[in-house]
Amino acid sequence: MLADMIESIAKILFIFGMNIGFFAPVLGWVERKQSAVMQDRIGANRADIFGFTVIGLFHSIADAIKVLTKEDFIPTGANKFFHTAAPFISLVPAIVTFCVIPFGGRYTLFGHDVNLVISDLDVGLLFIFAFSSLATYGAVLGGWSSNNNWSLIGGLRASAQMLSYEVAMGLTIIGVLMVYGSLKLTEIGVMQENFFRWGIFMQPLGFVLFLTCAIAENKRAPFDVPEAESEIVAGYFTEYSGMKFVMFWMGEFLEIVTISGIVTTLFFGAWHLPFITDQMLLSFFQFAGSNGASILAMLVNIATFFIKVIFFIWMQMTIRWTLPRFRYDQVMKLCWKMILPLSLINIFITGLVFLR
Amino acid sequence: MQLLIFYILAFGAVISALLMVTSKKPVSSAMSLIATMVFLAGLYVLLDAHLIAALQLIVYAGAIMVLFLFVIMLLNVDEKEGRMAGNTILLQFGAILAIGLVFIMMVSLVKSGGTLLVFGEGADQFGTTKAVGKLLFTEYLLPFEIASVLLLAAIVGAVILAKRRIDDPDQKERIIPGHKG
Amino acid sequence: MSDITKDFNTEHMVINMGPSHPVTHGTVKFLTTLDGETIVDLKVDIGYLHRGFEKMCENGTWQQVIPYTDRLNYVSPLINNVGYALAVEKLIGIDVPERCKYIRVIASELSRICDHLTNIAAGGLELGAFSAFLYFVEARDIIWDLIEMLCGARVTANYVRIGGLKNDLPDNFKEKTLEVFKKVRSLWADVDKLLTKNRIFIDRVKDIAAMPPDEAIAYGFTGPCLRSCGVPYDVRKAQPYLVYDRMDFEIPIGETGDNFDRYLVRMEEITQSLSIVEQAFDQIPPGPINVDMPQYRWQSKDDVYNRIDSLIFHFKTVIEGIKPPPGEIYSAVEGANGELGFYLVSDGSGKPYKIKVRPPCFALTAAMPRMMKGRFIADIVPTFDMINMIGGECDR
């Protein structure tokens, strides 16, 4: 019991630390810096502590101080309760969803079974969908409660877009479910031990469609119509400032991480290195004793997983800074007329091939 | 521990359901309903019905209620509009119905021996995706298919209702074609 | 059967887009009436950048107007300078030396490249393609470096003088320009690859705000927007000024006059202008850059320092201004957005009696409601960018 508690707390702390402490601030920096280098600029590098700028990393700290001291503005005529609640509603699902994503295999440590996932839910995938569908309310309520026409348009766009893409996203991964026959993300991960059974080889079309839907669900370019700054100012968070604004942003960044985690788990072999099974890792680290081998193998798993995650984060950032934005009706058309039929075709083909 | 969580969830569900009925603003009502759904999902989790909980969140809280909110926001429903506050006959009818429902529930509870919750023992498979799926496609296949046909009919109906009539002159005016059409 | 639009009492949403809104790169207000996302009605409200340019000119001497013209289309100030100088020269009836003509061509084409680069860059930015924006802004910036080398300022050029130029080309200007053009071409190719065939970009701009050629002419379209309708009208070809008749270039024309055509025409014009500058460098003869007519020019410093008659004359031309003969004239150049015309009236005194500018984007802005009705609100973004309304020029 105690060991279970310690294990759970350790895992929760690790994932929280990784998300809130590492990814959220660092991604803000990455987004600036990567886009800058990509566009022949230098990027933010002015914030310094005793003259050290650490290539602009202190900007995350400076930003944190700035937003904490900023005025928390609520426009007149706004619904105060929902205006305050909206950022939380959009942030919480982004944090919670990571708890079903496995970041390593199952090992025995000091006679205790350690499973490197916070909560090994039977309906892991559905859990992710459930919470990502709740994130819609953040955008919708934020847009509605601001008492601003641009925000309202942004909120309407957000609700329609996120709802549609949720449906499409659900269909895109049905192929994966058919291949692996489980909703449990750990099981899906275990089954990808064989390099040739990685999701990307089994479901190439499913991967592309899922990534598209996931980016659209996260409302990032090229699907950022709910916040299209050149059309509707900033969409649903036009009237937000200070910490609440940052919560929307953090929600967005954490969702990038979550999307990358899901993509890694479903399509890119989860925590596995190509051609190397967990058993091989254990036997390779045999020299460190059985516990030491477990720890080392765990570390390799975690490192592999997060390197893959970082790769997908980088990819999403590149997409965001490369492409122009869709128009609202085109976003919907893409969803209902392209992704939905394609995912149905994908399901059909998968059925033909795998179920026979 | 489980009982405590149950009470918290149940209390939340009741309170938010009451808020839904009593609140004056349509959006608040809708949000309270969503909260109710979330609490109910929590209750399902307590009952080991993870699948149902997830589906509750996805379908009801995530999808249907977003549409409700969407419509409320679009139509910008006035606070007083559509309220039945003045209609005493309907109000009385509703009150009688509610009281009757509560009465029936009490009776059935008393008859069942007064136990509120039975935590599953020997029901490992209960509520898992596999079990539900198996039940759905064997024992309850006919109701399942009937339900899907019903939904299909509803979809077709919705499409027909919402379809833009091409010959409608009002609608045609809205699109000004370029000289190439 | 019910019809939603009839059974429900729906209201249109009236919303102000601007005067301070990200889409309005000048300051302009769109009073839009929206039915959901569709624009039912759109009114363009201009004049937020009105500075009384035309009235201001009447208070200065003819030379003093030149810095003012920088602020007309502030993205391509050199073309405005050239246009004004050509108009005054036409009024006086002087012909500038050959070398001056070539330098003016080079200056105008550099400005035109800047304008088109800025335009397409801003279009990319507003559609969300941030990288394309910065690649073209970089290209523009290195061309601005050239302009700075040439005339001492990046934007407020004040380079052209009546009857000549402020100064000759700086040393190594040709080599530096060719070097810069290499970089500009590579960035142009990058943006071409990023946008021209990108399905998302095409979806956003294709078949949006198309104008039939006859209607475009009726609205008074000129420049890339008219050419995109398929009318090969270009002042540089139709009424050649300076030495454009000696240059080998084509008029890019589009087909439907939609935003995609406007974009393509501008992209093509950038390459054409690059080649015009290179041709001008090949053909440019040595010689003086100013007319030998002291009554219409300020004296050279040598004369002012050393000769008392020149000094007296210098004081006279500066204080009283040059005195063109009484009369009126209309002269047009091909500005970056279209025909930039100056209508000048002189009463024989040192100050202009009247200066009227025909800004190209005024007519284009006027066609916004025609192009936008029934479209989506998001279509305002590329359309307003592609007609390239410049507040300084439109409001004057």
Add this chain to the structure above:
Amino acid sequence: MNKMTDIDQKKCHPMVGVPIEKLRPKQVRKNLELTLWESLYIFEIIRGMYITTRHFVLNMIGFVFKPKGQKRRIFTVYYPEEKVTIPAAYRGRPVLVTWKNGKEKCVACGLCEKICPANAIMIVAEERDGSDRYPSAYTLDMSRCVYCGYCEEVCPKEAIVMSAEYQGLAERDRSKMIYSKEQLLRSEESVKDRIEYIRRIYSKCSY
């Protein structure tokens, strides 16, 4: 569109009235229809990502292996630490030039005051020792100045030149933007380059 099709028969363009050979139109929109390849989004997206990634990688390499004579491959100038090289033609803050003895060259003739398109200059002339004209007050309102360089161009005494100063031109207080004569005086030595430059560009050979 039918007007456009009979271009070939007519000699002049119907809408422009200028011979076609002279106009030389060039159709830029050749392939209207996208190929299947392009209409699938994904390949064009990959191509776009290739371009931005190429810039990214090259710039990253440029950060590490600096090209000759440059601090990095990137175009941006890291401003207060690095300075841009400004060309000889650059028009910075207008300054008054002094003789070697510290007296201003200006004789208060008022040409700059007259020609200034922004009316930024105000001169009060006085005579020193009964013959030497000088400006007892020379006020330059830098909040009005548009850096056109006309003052320098018309000055018959090389007394006012556009220096290369571009820092400290902005103030938080407008009243600080009005410069008096003392603030504008610079020794001849410090603006030697500019004086040479204006002697060259406004010399006789250009006319």
